[in-house]
Amino acid sequence: MRHGKYPFIAGFLAAPAILYLVFVIGPYAQAFQIALTNWRGVTAHADYVGLENFSRIFQDDLFWKAMRNHGEMLLAVPLLTIVLALFFAFLLNVAGKRRAGSSSGLPGSGFYRVVFFFPQVLSIAVVGVLFQVVYRPDESGVLNGILGWFGAEPVGFLTEPGVALWAIMGVMIWSGVGFYLVLFSAGMASIPKELYEAAELEGAGRVRVFFSITLPLLRNTVQVAWVYLGIGVLDGFALVQVLSVNNGGPDGATTVVGMQVWQNAFAYYKFGYASAMGVVLFFVVMSVTALTLRLTRREQLEY
């Protein structure tokens, strides 16, 4: 058996490697190449224009609006999602009454765990359509219907420039919390019970336990969550496409780079320009990821 081992293993590795090359690396490389052309997507012609597409991007108002929106979302969405998920995970796993030395969640935590996970089961398009109804700008909308009972004027959640991006971020957070709650719960389950016992013997309250034991030992999980959420926020296309007014409006208030790529490629047939935006986005995502990992790097805690 030893004789044919390497060809055997190589055979297994080759298939996924080739698939990856053809369907992932190939299109990536092609996007970099198309970004240097003025290809319109439908003709045989594509002339090389050098870096012209990239210099255009720097003068594109909507692109910069999209980048600013990404910036705001990068500040708000990961932070709020992680804080909420940590809070709920702590309540569901650790914050309950302690009996015979073992900690557990609040009463009914099994039920809530399932409920919090619901949004994760829905596809993002379904979530979008759901929130169309929630945010609808007249009395037939869920939120405005409730506001109407109190005699308030309907609010244009997705039409007011100052509110629209927050409304969309709210959906991102709502649909994200459940997943990270489960992720953090798994992390909390792996924290040894003795640590909690010891803390309890020392007389630590729940808040102290959270900040001195749970959070430091979850550090790696939180870091992963931050990177995932950061990448998710730099996409955001599907929700913006379904929810926003006039594709990323009002006036670019909710637009994202993905939306701009889509608009330029499939509405304006500027595939070269759209590819250049994609390339820029690629580097932004890489930088944000590298930066997050770098800033949060610390000695591993052994326990």
Next chain:
Amino acid sequence: MSSIPDLGRRDLLKGAIAAGATLAAGAALSGCAMGGGSDDSGPKTAKGKRSADNPFGVVPNSSLELVWFKGGSPLYLADAVNPLFKRKFPKATLKQSSSERLSQTLQPRFVGGNPPDYVDNAGADALDFGALIQDGQVLDLTELYEAPSIDDPDKKVKDTLLPGAYENAITDGKPYALSYFTRAFGLWYNAQLFEKEGWEAPTTWDDFLALCKELKKAGITPYGFAGKNAADYHTTVLLASAAKIGGHEVITDIDNLEDGAWKSDAVIQAADAWAEIGAKYTSKSFKGLIHTEVQLRQNQGKLAFYPSGDWLESEQKEATTKDFTYAMMPVPSVTTADALPAHAIYATVGGGWTFIPAKAKNAPAALEYMRMIMSREGAQAFTKASGWLTTVQGGADGVELPPGMAAAQKAIDTAAKDNSLFETKIQTWYRPLSEETKGAVLQLMFEGGTGRQFAERMQKKADEIKKDSSVKKYKR
């Protein structure tokens, strides 16, 4: 002509080496975008004997291949015209196919030099018409439009069409498209409701404002459009007001990207007039609704006037109740000194992208087929089956139309008599500019914008496009 794809590929590969891109990526791009160009020169057209009855010289037993766009509805045009063709050329073979995704289906055939004879190029996934023309893939239809018409041999085909239809077939000085479908745009309302309440469709702005006031008092939102996805419906009525105030040049100047075209008095005055409607007589909530939601509110009697093209009536068939009858009125005149009369309307007369490929194997038969489409018999059969209007004069005679379409047809007929039909080309020529109008009208109508602000915003975008050397420019 057929060497163009080859040249393109050579340039591309040269560039690829210059840019230092990987060989694999280069091969991949040329692989998916280019394909091999064929080297046969000129169309291998079958030519028969020409006669007064057969002006293009169709070979009676030849074969004609038609490719149709298949949307949600039946192939009305094929069903109307195929019998006429079979009647005249019983020995001919008609091959036809249809697809929802024409671009993917046909692109390889064009690159390979083996296109069909007739392409009903429409739908969201149509072939890019401008790109095809640039590539020399589209047959010049001058021969068709100059040929004697079927109904009256003393008249050329182009003279049997509504005014403007022939001009709309032209790109870069030559007619390339079958200029056939007609759409009227105006303000739609419920005729039964108006009759019951004793309201009349206003023709002047003062009457319009007075009626809006009355409607508001009756608890009905006077005017509204869907801000979320159909703000361009309002663009058509705003430009209609501008064209009425200042005449056809207002629109042609905008289309030709003339300096200061958007800042003309007519545009500012029209935008200001509509800004008042936006401030007083619409509901802010419409900014966040999609077209079907707003249209439903009109059917429910919550909205009086809605701007739209004449597809509205059939689109809303399911939601229309017994006490709702669609009627269309032209946008009221803004001033008493308007350049165009009150009955002038925004209408797309023909245009479109249906064409005969330059390398069609049986171009004479395809030309004859188009001539039949543009005959009165063909148009009437089509309109009868589909309820859609055509550019053929008298094409809807003797056809019973639903009430809304009948109103649209009447409006077109009235306006066509004294050359009061107009339309803008920016949606076809400069898509980023027409997208900008959406944001601009939302600002104007829902955020307390002014006419000047609107004009300046649009002018800025137009100037940007004019300066952009990568955008192909058109003139009309």
